[in-house]
Amino acid sequence: MANLRRISQVVFILIFFFLLVQTQYQGRDEIGYPVRLFLDLDPLFAGLLLLSTFSLKPILLLSLITVGLSLFLGRFFCGWGCPFGTLHNTARELARRPRKLEHGLYGKAQAWKYAVLVAVVLSALFSMSLLGVMDPLSLTVRSLSLGIGPSLELVVRSFFDGLYAYAPGWVSAVSEPVYRFLRDYVLAFSQPHFLQGAFLGVIFIGLLALNVAKSRFWCRYVCPLGALLAVLSKPALLRLEMIGQCDRCGKCARSCPTGASPALGDGWRKAECIYCWNCVEVCPTRALSFVFARPQKKDGRVDLSRRNFVWSLGAGLVAVPLMRISPSLARPHPKLIRPPGARPEKEFLERCVKCSECMRVCLTNGLQPTLMEAGLEGMWSPQLVPRIGYCEYSCTLCGQVCPTGAIEKLDLETKRKTVIGLAFVDRNRCLPHAMNINCAVCEEQCPTPKKAIVFKDTEAVDGNGKKFTLKLPYVVTELCIGCGICENKCPVVDEPAIYVTNINESRAPARSLLLAPKSMS
Amino acid sequence: MDRREFLKVTGAGAASLAIAGLDPLAALSAEKQAVARQAVGKQAPLLFVVTRGGSPDKNYAAALKALGGMSKFVSRGDVVVVKPNIGWDRLPEQAANTDPTLVRAVVKSCYDAGAKKVKVFDYPCNDPRRTYVRSGIAEAAKSAGAEVSFVDERKFKQVDMKGTVLKTWPVYSEALDCDRLINVPVAKHHGSSRLTMALKNWMGVIGDPRGRLHQDFDHSLADLGRFFRPSLTVLDATRILTAYGPQGGDTKDVRTLNTLVVGTDQVAIDSYGTSFFGMKGTQMGYLVEATRLGVGQVDLSKVRHSVIEVS
Numbered sequence: 037m038a039n040l041r042r043i044s045q046v047v048f049i050l051i052f053f054f055l056l057v058q059t060q061y062q063g064r065d066e067i068g069y070p071v072r073l074f075l076d077l078d079p080l081f082a083g084l085l086l087l088s089t090f091s092l093k094p095i096l097l098l099s100l101i102t103v104g105l106s107l108f109l110g111r112f113f114c115g116w117g118c119p120f121g122t123l124h125n126t127a128r129e130l131a132r133r134p135r136k137l138e139h140g141l142y143g144k145a146q147a148w149k150y151a152v153l154v155a156v157v158l159s160a161l162f163s164m165s166l167l168g169v170m171d172p173l174s175l176t177v178r179s180l181s182l183g184i185g186p187s188l189e190l191v192v193r194s195f196f197d198g199l200y201a202y203a204p205g206w207v208s209a210v211s212e213p214v215y216r217f218l219r220d221y222v223l224a225f226s227q228p229h230f231l232q233g234a235f236l237g238v239i240f241i242g243l244l245a246l247n248v249a250k251s252r253f254w255c256r257y258v259c260p261l262g263a264l265l266a267v268l269s270k271p272a273l274l275r276l277e278m279i280g281q282c283d284r285c286g287k288c289a290r291s292c293p294t295g296a297s298p299a300l301g302d303g304w305r306k307a308e309c310i311y312c313w314n315c316v317e318v319c320p321t322r323a324l325s326f327v328f329a330r331p332q333k334k335d336g337r338v339d340l341s342r343r344n345f346v347w348s349l350g351a352g353l354v355a356v357p358l359m360r361i362s363p364s365l366a367r368p369h370p371k372l373i374r375p376p377g378a379r380p381e382k383e384f385l386e387r388c389v390k391c392s393e394c395m396r397v398c399l400t401n402g403l404q405p406t407l408m409e410a411g412l413e414g415m416w417s418p419q420l421v422p423r424i425g426y427c428e429y430s431c432t433l434c435g436q437v438c439p440t441g442a443i444e445k446l447d448l449e450t451k452r453k454t455v456i457g458l459a460f461v462d463r464n465r466c467l468p469h470a471m472n473i474n475c476a477v478c479e480e481q482c483p484t485p486k487k488a489i490v491f492k493d494t495e496a497v498d499g500n501g502k503k504f505t506l507k508l509p510y511v512v513t514e515l516c517i518g519c520g521i522c523e524n525k526c527p528v529v530d531e532p533a534i535y536v537t538n539i540n541e542s543r544a545p546a547r548s549l550l551l552a553p554k555s556m557s
Numbered sequence: 558m559d560r561r562e563f564l565k566v567t568g569a570g571a572a573s574l575a576i577a578g579l580d581p582l583a584a585l586s587a588e589k590q591a592v593a594r595q596a597v598g599k600q601a602p603l604l605f606v607v608t609r610g611g612s613p614d615k616n617y618a619a620a621l622k623a624l625g626g627m628s629k630f631v632s633r634g635d636v637v638v639v640k641p642n643i644g645w646d647r648l649p650e651q652a653a654n655t656d657p658t659l660v661r662a663v664v665k666s667c668y669d670a671g672a673k674k675v676k677v678f679d680y681p682c683n684d685p686r687r688t689y690v691r692s693g694i695a696e697a698a699k700s701a702g703a704e705v706s707f708v709d710e711r712k713f714k715q716v717d718m719k720g721t722v723l724k725t726w727p728v729y730s731e732a733l734d735c736d737r738l739i740n741v742p743v744a745k746h747h748g749s750s751r752l753t754m755a756l757k758n759w760m761g762v763i764g765d766p767r768g769r770l771h772q773d774f775d776h777s778l779a780d781l782g783r784f785f786r787p788s789l790t791v792l793d794a795t796r797i798l799t800a801y802g803p804q805g806g807d808t809k810d811v812r813t814l815n816t817l818v819v820g821t822d823q824v825a826i827d828s829y830g831t832s833f834f835g836m837k838g839t840q841m842g843y844l845v846e847a848t849r850l851g852v853g854q855v856d857l858s859k860v861r862h863s864v865i866e867v868s
Contacts, residue, residue, distance in 0.1 A: 061684075061686050061687070063686065063690050064690075197711060200711060201711070225685075225686060399684045399686070399687070400684060428646065428683060428684050428687065429646060429683075430646050430687065430691070431684070431687065467772065473772050474749065474771065474772055474773075474774075475749075475768075475771050475772055476748055476749035476771045477768040477771050479748045479749065480682075480747070480748055480749065480771070480803060480804075481682060481804075482804070483646075483683075483804055483806065484806065485801060485805065485806030485807035485810075486801060486807070487748070487801050491748065491749075507748075507749060525682075525768055526768075527766060527768040527769055527771075529766070
């Protein structure tokens, strides 16, 4: 059975990687299989979305599969399916040996994860922010998409580019087709770059490295999803039983990754067990077996003391108001340009789980994780950074992959009319305005059918005293949608001479610039 | 057959253009203009033909026939680069890119003339994945057997273009390492150069910072025309975008002309193209400058050409 479990883990993580790779433009306006499918299995998302917004996307009902599985069989998801869990298994294999017997026995600190769950659930009444940071699936997608993935990609690209540039011809004759295949089917279209990518990558590796201290450290002590499934597993029917003679060798405990005390200690704990079957396989006397039986009360112990429960309740309650002390809701950072389809900021934060799928799928790499632009609450949520990439006029991918509807799926016509900001010409830096030199790149690139950047033709005299027509660009406020292509392509490459800020965005009518904005039709 | 042999075989008029192609540095301006002036006589070579009224492939076939067949421009075994405009994430009917059926016809004609390989690419302004798909060009070119690829940043080479304003600039090596270049631009409005046609289309085979060319289009585009010497230019005026170019977006700004201008003098072809917009070639600073550099002839009274109605 342990081998079957390993196969299941490999299959699930391959599906996960496949979906992650697929979460990019595939040559069609509609995306095929986004990695969102995995997030849809997460009951924390579905449940908390229900709590925080009183709405449910039908697709999130997939999470009922996970719920059902846990109710009847226990935490199978953690042991057999969770991609973060599988990566933990791998890290555990690489970590220290021999394993200590006491690491397989339950420790009181393992109840911390319930405290995390309580805090997350409570805060989710008001904001999905904390959940997004702590949820294992969101965390994995985010870390892989923004940190680990791009860095691996850089290694692969540097390797093949190196061969292409320096190796003899016959080498690149072999390597180039391989590279082409990778680029067509595995790698992103061009090397992704993400703000904070290194930071997120280091956190992720750090979490995996905790396996050195104790195996499945995250799953044992922290994981709110694991905690939820542990609570759900109370009525589960599959339990570990002693069916033979135990000689107390302790091998089962040494093999247990989550401290579920198989056979030894104060007895097996269903809430900790992830059904990995290690103990059953390793037992020299074949004394252990999983059998279907009525759940027993002592199996399902969840050791969250009342005191700790109250503490975590308090933490969850305080977390959201503490984060909301920030003035960012009332006075958003001018550069906080949200993707088109993003709900009004408050609602947006109630939904965004910082999974970063929108950033991964963004054609131009322009969607980047925030740091403090949206306050602590909005950390790692998406913002458009036009200097890095603009919003492609006819693309609606970010709304298609969002698992919680924080970014709504827009039809193309609506998307093209959705204003996410407004362009401003910096006349001190603009070539025609400041330097008497024609330029016009911003006007050329402007994608709206009636251009939102137009010229004022003026008579000018160049350095040699020759008359010429100087075309001065200015922005038509009623037409600009804030896509940022002007800022992106502006030839003043350091501090752009035209830039976008989020004023005028259609999701916040109160922050409109004009007295009477033209109707969008 | 290499380029030199090819020149011997083809007519003197075409050769005079191609000689400049062999040595773009030669300051041929005075001499060439003289050639062009003589050229208006009946024996002078036909530098371009205008075909109109038919579908893009019919118009193209008629033009080729009038020019003496594709074998005059592509030889057996040639590696040919066909350079359409795939710059924008727009549909064919929005007229921001070259018509896909025309691209297919051009690719096919190259293979019919015995080309070994035909490559189609552009260095677009919008996301290349989207422009290749939505323009319809990737699929159309592939269906005719072309090798369609995205621009690979590693394949830009720093080249001394020896222009008036364009000095050392990154140029896409596939546009340099080919036997024939065929330019297939679309005629459309442009905010700063007023119209964009054949000369402007070369911006798609040079690397960044391309945006700087806008500072002096007249000299930049003339420099591009002097550097890139196509064996054939096919100006697509099947549909033209008359306002809010080069992207457009509103089909109200598109006019259907069902016209092609096909030939060897890229300046003369652009000059003719201005008439679609009610302008004159001499109004375009870059065409005047290109003529001064000897790239071609803006003054159509000095260029033998013909107009063919295709039904």
